[in-house]
Amino acid sequence: MKKYFLLLAISLCIESCSENKETSFKIGIISDCQYCDCDVKWDRYYKKAPQRLQEAIAILNKDSLTYTIHLGDFIDKNFESLDRILPLWGKLESPSYHVLGNHDFEVKDSLKEEVIKRLNLKKRYYSFVEKDWRFIVLDGNDLSFHGALTIAKKEQTDSLFNLLKDKELPYLKKWNGALSSNQLSWVKGELDFAVKNNQKVGFYCHFPIFPIDQHNIWNREQFLSLIKPYNNVKIFFNGHNHAGAYQIENNVHYLTFKGMVDTENTSAFAKVQFDKDTIIIEGYHREPSRKLVIK
Incomplete structure (x- = not known):
């Protein structure tokens, strides 16, 4: 009998370890590198x-990361800033992704x-799948005064901004932006596909949803109404607010990563471990470490 229970315990342990191995992976996250050959402003040390x-x-490359993602504002301004910073990004040994930030469009219109x-x-x-997660990368500049690049998108930007301007929203700033109706429809399709395939959903965006301050996406209420029925939405990771922030609402973790460019002598970035029921954030420099429980 003892032998039976011992074998059962070993079997359950192997099954559990195998399950964790199948669902676990680690990534790198950086936000607001925001390089330009510019003087210090707002405690941002661009150079x-x-x-x-x-x-x-160099630190991220010491781990076998599944991918690394930058959460927007890779540059502060000037197209030639990319010539300095992209070769460094190219030294990443993991696959990499970018989220578009508002400052990434601070170049001549012809170069956007x-x-x-x-x-x-x-x-x-766009979206991509890793293990049992579907990651949805949003473009919060889709409707904006800096990133709307077609006549139709510029007209939609003006219409939405004028529609909201009497509501005294703290985040209705011209440096923020919104998701177009086309993008929201696409998001719904991605969420439905994730449900069908039993996938958890994580969002990446430059602009935050929570907490409410001057950095949020303009049509955050519309976005929240869209995702509310989907219990498989677990995280929303973003940059833009360089001070960082965290809030949990309806079992969704809304986490703003701190800006790398800020302060004279420190930096900010993270490694993030995804396990079955938890996300462990290993923060470096000013980025705090956290444990997020997935329900």
Whole structure:
């Protein structure tokens, strides 16, 4: 009998370890590298961004990461800033992704499409699957005064901004933006597909949803109404607010990662371990470490 229970315990342990191995993976996250050859402003040390990115990549490369993602504002301004910072990004040993930030469009109008190409983005918003997760990368500049690149999108931007301007929303700022109706429809399709395939959902965006402050996406209420019926939505990771923030609502973890470019002598980035029921964030420098429980 003892032998039976011992074999049962070993079997359950092997099964559990195998299950964890099948669902576990680790990634790297950086936000607001925001390089330009510019003087210090708002405690942002733009010229120090390359050495900070280089340091982060050296640390990230010590792990076997499934991928690394930058959460927007890779540059602060000027198209030529990419020539300095992209070769460093290219030293990552893991696959990599970019989220578009508002400052990524602080270039000449004629070069805005080129920024998207240089960041190796075939689409401005997209998704990818890793283990039992579907990651949805949003473009919060889809409707915006800096990132709307077609006449139709510019008209939609004006319409939405004018519709909301009497509501005294703290985040209705011209440096923020919104998700177009086309993007929201696409998101719904992605969520339905995730339900069908029994996948958890994580969102990446430059702009936050929670907490409410001057950094949020304009049509956050519309987005929240869309995701509310989907219990498989677990995380929303973003940048933009360089101070960082965290809030949990309806079992969704809304986490703003701190800006790498800020302060004279520190940096910010993280390694993130996804396990079956938890997400462990190993923060570096100013980025705090956290444990997020997935329900």
